Amino acid sequence: MVQITAAKPIAKMVGSNRVVLGTGIVHVTGDAKLPPAEEKELRRKLVQKALDALQSNEKQ
Amino acid sequence: MRIAHYLNQFFGGIGAEEHAGRALEIHEGAVGPGKLLESLLGSDARVILTFVCGDNFAVEHQAELTAAILEKLRETRVDLFVAGPCFDAGRYGMAAGAICRAVQTELGVPVVTAMSEENPGVDLYRDALYIIDSGTNVTKLRDVVARMAALCKKLAANDPIGSPTQEGYLRRGWLRDQLVEKRAATRLVDMLVAKMKGELFESEMPATSFAPVPMPAAVRNLSKARVMLITDGGLVPKGNPDRIEGTAATRWGSYNIGGSDDLRGEDYEVSHGGYDTRFVQEDPDRLVPLDAMREMEKNGVIGKLHDEFISTCGRSNPLSNTRRLGREIAEKAKRDGVDAIILTST
Numbered sequence: 001m002v003q004i005t006a007a008k009p010i011a012k013m014v015g016s017n018r019v020v021l022g023t024g025i026v027h028v029t030g031d032a033k034l035p036p037a038e039e040k041e042l043r044r045k046l047v048q049k050a051l052d053a054l055q056s057n058e059k060q
Numbered sequence: 061m062r063i064a065h066y067l068n069q070f071f072g073g074i075g076a077e078e079h080a081g082r083a084l085e086i087h088e089g090a091v092g093p094g095k096l097l098e099s100l101l102g103s104d105a106r107v108i109l110t111f112v113c114g115d116n117f118a119v120e121h122q123a124e125l126t127a128a129i130l131e132k133l134r135e136t137r138v139d140l141f142v143a144g145p146c147f148d149a150g151r152y153g154m155a156a157g158a159i160c161r162a163v164q165t166e167l168g169v170p171v172v173t174a175m176s177e178e179n180p181g182v183d184l185y186r187d188a189l190y191i192i193d194s195g196t197n198v199t200k201l202r203d204v205v206a207r208m209a210a211l212c213k214k215l216a217a218n219d220p221i222g223s224p225t226q227e228g229y230l231r232r233g234w235l236r237d238q239l240v241e242k243r244a245a246t247r248l249v250d251m252l253v254a255k256m257k258g259e260l261f262e263s264e265m266p267a268t269s270f271a272p273v274p275m276p277a278a279v280r281n282l283s284k285a286r287v288m289l290i291t292d293g294g295l296v297p298k299g300n301p302d303r304i305e306g307t308a309a310t311r312w313g314s315y316n317i318g319g320s321d322d323l324r325g326e327d328y329e330v331s332h333g334g335y336d337t338r339f340v341q342e343d344p345d346r347l348v349p350l351d352a353m354r355e356m357e358k359n360g361v362i363g364k365l366h367d368e369f370i371s372t373c374g375r376s377n378p379l380s381n382t383r384r385l386g387r388e389i390a391e392k393a394k395r396d397g398v399d400a401i402i403l404t405s406t
Contacts, residue, residue: 001276005405015273027339028293028404030346040352043345047352047402051287051361054400057278 002053004028004046018053018060020046061105061216064133065094066143066159068152072112080151082114084125086132093205097142100209108138118155125155126162133167140212145174145204146181148196153181161188170215172208175230182230187380190221191230231266233380281363285399288366290389292374293347293406294332295323295340304373306333312372312385314392317365321354334375335406347404366398374405 002018003011006028011019022028029043053060069079071092090098090107098107111129118125133141141163143156153175160171174192175182182191190211194204207228214221224231242250247264254261279285296304302313309331317323323344330337330347340347348369357365370389374382393401 001401001403003403003405007405011405014270017273017275022404025406026336027346028406029349029352030339030343032339032342032346039346043349043352044355047349047356048361050402051282051356054279054287054402055282057275059275 002050004050018056020050020053020060022046061101061140061212062138063094063097063101063105063107063140063142063212064109064111064136064138065090065097065107066111066113066129066141066156067092067094068118068146068149068155069112069114070149071144072110074112074114080114080116082112083117083121084111084113084128086111093145093201094142096202096205097209097212100206101212105212109133109136113155115149115151115155119151122155122158126159129159130162130166133163133169138169140216141169141171142208142212143171143173145192145194145201145208146176146179147174147194147198148176148179150180153179154184155181157181157185157189157191161185164189172211172215174204174208177230183383184380186230187233187378190215190227190232192228193224193230225262233378235265279400282400283360284363286364286366286397287353287362287400287402288393288396288398289317289348289350289353289369289402289404290393291348291369291371291404291406293335293340293371293404294330294337294373294375295328295344295347295369295371296331298327298329300329300331304331304371306331306373307376308381309373309375309377309385310381312370312389314368314370316367317350317369318367320350322351323348332373332375332406347406349402349404353402363399366396368396 003016004020004022005011006022006025008019008021023031029046031039031042069082070076073092087110091110094107094110143160146152146156156173160173163169164171172190174194176194176196192207211227251261297315302311304311325342328344330340345351353365356362372385
């Protein structure tokens with residue numbers, strides 16, 4: 001499992017081993033300030049980061 | 061005082077692990093530790109019924125077993141229900157906890173059990189039940205049963221029950237107001253001074269600690285893997301069909317996304333009292349990134365995006381709920397053949 005959250009310290013505190021930093025509490029995998037196309041690109045990158053973490057044995 | 065007692069195959073005198081598959085047997089009168097309990101409680105106490113069941117049977121048929129016990133107790137009323145002591149026997153503790161809770165909730169009968177702190181039954185049931193701290197040493201049986209008996213007497217007499225330290229039960233997570241002589245500032249400084257001197261002191265509120273979680277091995281072939289999305293941000297279909305609560309949620313739901321490549325705001329709502337949900341309501345992919353994941357699937361980066369996403373609400377949710385929710389969700393993911401999970405948390 002990989003967790004995407006903006007509250008990374010909380011995730012680490014409870015023992016989550018693979019944590020990727022999300023964009024914000026209110027839009028974890030998005031950014032309401034960006035125009036739609038850019039927001040989608042940000043989401044793709046974030047999801048790719050998460051998928052990379054799943055394939056790594058490094059704690060993050 | 062009329063008592064019913066639950067024992068496993070070992071304490072029920074049937075035998076050891078090889079008899080763990082034994083189905084429920086109901087005996088009249090006390091068996092094994094129940095006889096000790098009776099003698100410690102005095103002449104007006106009698107164990108009317110003893111339920112003996114193998115640990116494996118109990119775990120594999122928990123619902124049936126509980127129902128059978130409840131039915132029997134409806135026809136033969138008792139004043140108190142006792143289970144164990146279970147020490148560190150995990151299956152025994154899980155069964156005892158489940159049965160005790162059902163007896164307490166469904167029949168309103170006071171219950172007492174005993175387990176060691178590490179028993180998995182404690183994690184699940186400590187907030188619902190009085191669980192005497194038995195430690196792991198079975199040779200201390202007499203002491204443990206004596207403490208159980210003392211608590212039984214108080215419960216039967218409707219006496220006020222003291223703190224965990226006073227009565228010997230495991231902390232239930234309750235906070236109780238109490239008038240004391242010393243002010244908080246004084247008490248804190250006393251504790252600090254004791255700590256600095258290396259002396260013993262008792263914290264009034266223990267800090268929660270989290271045991272490290274073993275790290276699962278990396279996914280070796282992502283392009284063949286089935287990946288599932290889970291969120292604790294409370295995204296649910298419009299109408300919240302599973303009535304997932306927006307605080308201290310006790311439920312989770314799984315929702316079909318097969319064939320879609322985008323989540324639309326008009327199909328969903330957010331049940332979560334802890335953050336401004338407007339942005340997710342506008343575009344739920346901001347919480348559950350279906351669109352990006354569907355692309356990953358189409359491009360062969362992952363093997364398959366699982367047809368359902370799972371959702372619950374993480375807001376102000378006590379561990380007693382979330383440990384269970386996590387366990388249930390993990391079991392569902394396993395049943396569905398999921399290889400990897402992306403959890404998005406607000």
